Amino acid sequence: MIIVGNPRESGADLAVVLVNTWDTYDDPHEHLVELQDLRDFLRIVGRKEAARSATRRDLDDVKHLRARLRRVFDARDVAEAAEVLNDLAAEAGAVPRLERRGGDWHVHFGPGERSIAAHLGAVTSAALIEVVQGHGLSRFGTCAAAPCTGAFVDRTKNRGKRYCCELCADRAAQQNHRARLRA
Ligand SMILES: [Zn+2]
16 A cells, blocks of 8 residues: 555545555555455554444445545546535535644544544545645646556646656656667
């Protein structure tokens, strides 16, 4: 599993890491096969309570959520992404809530992490709605290093991000280098 960004703090990064638990690069493509895989994923993204309480049913629900989030990264226009995100936010009850952590107040969306799929759905949809609000679809992308089609959110200033992770960027650079040597 490739972790990019900060999925513990950022809902957009959480969405990306979740979407990329199914990829077209690794074989097998599926990284959430067993319940234990879901528990490992939840621990990695900082949801310890959810990792402890996850069941087989949560595994199915999270995979269903993942498929819907993927549609946002593949969307052809804002209307398509908006439909998916609005439905997800409504179903997950993505209502903002102020919570105090240490001395600081933070905004959280939706139910606590024990309602695993709803929690993940609320956090990710709220974050992606904000990305769409600020930038339309211009920040959403999929990896250009075939056969990978990993999802990413582009935060570069010039919006030049083309690859989902460092590994793919290196792989593409090597492919380009070999192609130049052949030419
Ligand atoms: Zn990639």
